[in-house]
Amino acid sequence: MTSLTVRLARGVTAVVAFSLVASCGLPRPGPNRAEIFSGSVMEQGDAFVLTVDDRVNLIAGVTPALAFAEGFENAATLGSDTINPGDVLGLTIWENVDDGLLVPAGQNATVLEEVQVDGAGYIFVPYAGRVRAAGNTPEAVRRIISEKLEEQTPDPQVQVRRLAGDGSTVSIVGGVGAQGVYPIERPTRTLANMLARAGGVAIEPEIAKVTVVRGNHTGTIWFEDLYDHPAHDIALRGGDRIIVEEDDRTFTALGATGTQSYVPFQSQTISAIEALAQVGGLSSVAADPTGVFVFRNEPESIARQLVGRNDLVGTQRVIYVLDLTRPNGMFFARDFAIRDGDTVYVTEAPFVQFDRVISALTGTLSAGDALATASGL
Structure with missing residues (x-):
């Protein structure tokens, strides 16, 4: 068999291998940048794709505020000699x-x-x-x-x-030093003092929430706000139920990050930069810094402001684009607030997929050479 015939056989093997790789596709962690943009309403998709800037941050940077209603904050402190049912x-x-x-x-x-x-x-x-x-x-x-x-x-x-008197009592459950039923006495007539009587909070204070249930009314605050805002140190009433629990908000991180996981919030507010840092940052060998996306369902009122349309009805799918290579791109990402239920996705750099194709072709060609050698070509 001549060397020309061998080269032709190898060429045919390469063409066949490339065709197989192109048609079958290669494993990857998710869609690429172009595929995500193809889901835009501008491309007949059902999601609004928005590049994050100061204007977008101003509208979308809404974090849920926790506070007691006026009925809680305006309640007067019980006198130490006030009579209650059960006394x-x-x-x-x-x-x-x-x-x-x-x-x-x-x-x-x-x-x-x-x-x-x-x-x-x-x-x-x-x-x-x-x-x-x-x-x-x-x-x-x-x-x-x-x-x-x-x-x-x-x-x-x-x-x-x-x-x-056993009528003026409150129950305290959850992440406190000692759960139980406590009487409202002169030193424990307000929320902060009652929590101190129960041994204080036993979970991370920065993500601890305090809920007070009074009859049919419920109010929740951040534990840290109890001391930062004196009005939150409300007067207690007999029968109040106090629940101390850890923040249950989460976001999902996928794609070319240090780890892909379901991530709990570690502070009251988390920016996009902080969210990426929590999962190990961008992969130095795979991530595309121009393709950091945040997927979110936005309520109607916010979606209308974002896209400048008044005909939107109901919750809208929004994809936020963070290009860290843009001028001020890191600042935009630092100011972008992650919310409960968000999905943070980092696309792979184009060369990564190309490198996979080359690696697959190289392996395929090696297999073709072995087959040609075995057949005596």
Whole structure:
């Protein structure tokens, strides 16, 4: 067999190998830059592709704020002697007559021990009837009982004592030093002091959230804001439930990054640069710094501002493009806020796929040479 024939055989093998590689495709971590842009509404796709700049950051950089409603913040601090449902009172009543309503003959006073405030906040006093106790101080209850008895006996004297109280309690669960039910006492009438009584938070303070459930109302704040904003140190009420939990927001990192994973937030706010740093940054041998994408479903109001259209209805798919090689590109990425549920995807550089094709062809040609040698060409 002549050398010309051998060269022709190898050439045919190369052409066949290239055709096979081109038709079958090669493994890769995801779509390339061109394929992502082909999903734009400008290309008959269903997503808006936007290059990130200062204007986009101003509109899209919305992070959910956590705060208590006015009803929580405007609630007054409970007095240390405020009576609550479930409290136990002691009453002593003096009468200035020999034959009194309540005082036994030969005595000048009668004692009513362990009068419990019912669930509706009332106590029952003979001849005075049902008396509203909850929300009042012992002094206020004393005046009410005196006024009611005065209609039936001259100048009665009444003493009201608070013996015990189990109505003013809160429950604390979650990431605290000691979960449990705690009474509202003079040192623990506000949220911060009550958390301190429970041993403080036992999770990373920067991503700790504090939720207070009061009846049908719920309010949540960041734990750090409890000390940065004094208004968040709300007054507690009996029956409040306090829940301390870790931030559950996450984003997904895919493509040519240091690692591909499901990533929890490590701070209250995370920029695109910080998100990339959390997963090991861009791969130095594979990443395309012009192709960093953030996939997000934007609410209608934000999407309309971003694209300048008022005909959009409902949640819209938006793909943000971060080109780190542009002038100020790193600043734009630093100012771009990642949100819960985002997907951060880094495309591969074009040469990486080309290198795979060459490697595949080289391997294919080597196999072709071996086959030609075995057949005696």
